[in-house]
Amino acid sequence: MLEMKNVNFDYGNGVPILKEVNLIIGEGEFIGLGGRNGCGKTTVTRLLMGLEKPVQGDILKDGKSIIKQDASVRSRFIGYVFQRPERQMFRPTVAQEIAYGPQQLGMTKRETEEAVAEAMEATGLQKLADAYPPNLNRGEKQRVAIASALAMHTQYLILDEPTSGQDSAEKTKLMRLLTKLNDAGLTILLITHDMDILAQYCKRVIVMGHQTKYFDGTPQKLFTECDELVDLGLTRPQSVTLSMAVAGMKYCKSMAEFQDEMVKRLRGNA
Numbered sequence: 001m002l003e004m005k006n007v008n009f010d011y012g013n014g015v016p017i018l019k020e021v022n023l024i025i026g027e028g029e030f031i032g033l034g035g036r037n038g039c040g041k042t043t044v045t046r047l048l049m050g051l052e053k054p055v056q057g058d059i060l061k062d063g064k065s066i067i068k069q070d071a072s073v074r075s076r077f078i079g080y081v082f083q084r085p086e087r088q089m090f091r092p093t094v095a096q097e098i099a100y101g102p103q104q105l106g107m108t109k110r111e112t113e114e115a116v117a118e119a120m121e122a123t124g125l126q127k128l129a130d131a132y133p134p135n136l137n138r139g140e141k142q143r144v145a146i147a148s149a150l151a152m153h154t155q156y157l158i159l160d161e162p163t164s165g166q167d168s169a170e171k172t173k174l175m176r177l178l179t180k181l182n183d184a185g186l187t188i189l190l191i192t193h194d195m196d197i198l199a200q201y202c203k204r205v206i207v208m209g210h211q212t213k214y215f216d217g218t219p220q221k222l223f224t225e226c227d228e229l230v231d232l233g234l235t236r237p238q239s240v241t242l243s244m245a246v247a248g249m250k251y252c253k254s255m256a257e258f259q260d261e262m263v264k265r266l267r268g269n270a
């Protein structure tokens with residue numbers, strides 16, 4: 001479990017960015033982190049990673065403060081996929097890039113090879129083992145960044161807007177991969193501005209409001225009960241709007257689910 005306790009933060013210029021932020025990320029969760037541009041989502045994840053230090057408050061793992069552990073120590077259990085994953089790649093081939101973390105952890109050659117092979121298989125990168133990372137497309141680069149974290153046997157994976165600028169097929173491919181990894185036990189925290197992703201794939205949503213956490217609950221609660229969606233820079237996904245508009249219709253987290261429900265109704269099954 002990762003925890004932020006009463007965290008205050010500014011970037012050293014006296015402008016408060018976060019005030020009294022409290023949040024818990026339990027093992028095995030799939031959490032979406034949303035909110036307006038500039039509300040502090042990336043800052044929250046940088047604090048969790050140890051790339052920034054709180055001005056006040058604490059960050060804990062399994063109840064113990066990790067505030068003194070720098071980012072290199074925390075990278076053993078928290079993997080991070082940056083908005084521009086190419087910025088975290090320095091090795092000449094995909095396989096060598098993925099092997100870098102295990103080597104830094106002191107794994108033997110054999111352990112490293114095994115970890116790299118497993119991570120490439122989990123992310124479908126086997127055919128790209130010898131490719132030069134800068135030549136990959138964005139989806140492939142993201143998968144290399146994810147595989148690099150998996151090869152270190154990370155417990156938590158944080159992704160910063162991984163689907164922005166991607167077409168629908170790439171988006172679905174990535175989200176299916178993340179769902180599969182989450183089903184296998186990986187904890188995921190995903191920053192996103194995509195409402196469909198919050199609704200369809202995340203089991204819990206945290207929304208940052210003005211300098212602090214504003215909402216923490218299920219996507220269903222957020223999209224059906226929260227009156228401040230617009231103020232928070234969010235919109236209701238079309239599938240939810242439509243399912244709320246049809247009398248007696250259950251909450252539909254995706255258009256596919258809405259269509260299935262409608263077909264059932266037309267056939268007289270619902």
Ligand SMILES: Nc1ncnc2c1ncn2[C@@H]1O[C@H](COP(=O)(O)OP(=O)(O)OP(=O)(O)O)[C@@H](O)[C@H]1O
Nearest residue numbers: 011013017035036037038039040041042043044208
């Ligand atoms: N290095 C920095 N120095 C000073 N201010 C910063 C720095 N990085 C971010 N900020 C400011 O901190 C605030 C929060 O930024 P942050 O990137 O965490 O927001 P965000 O919610 O992730 O935004 P977006 O959705 O646009 O990515 C913003 O006002 C931003 O301008």
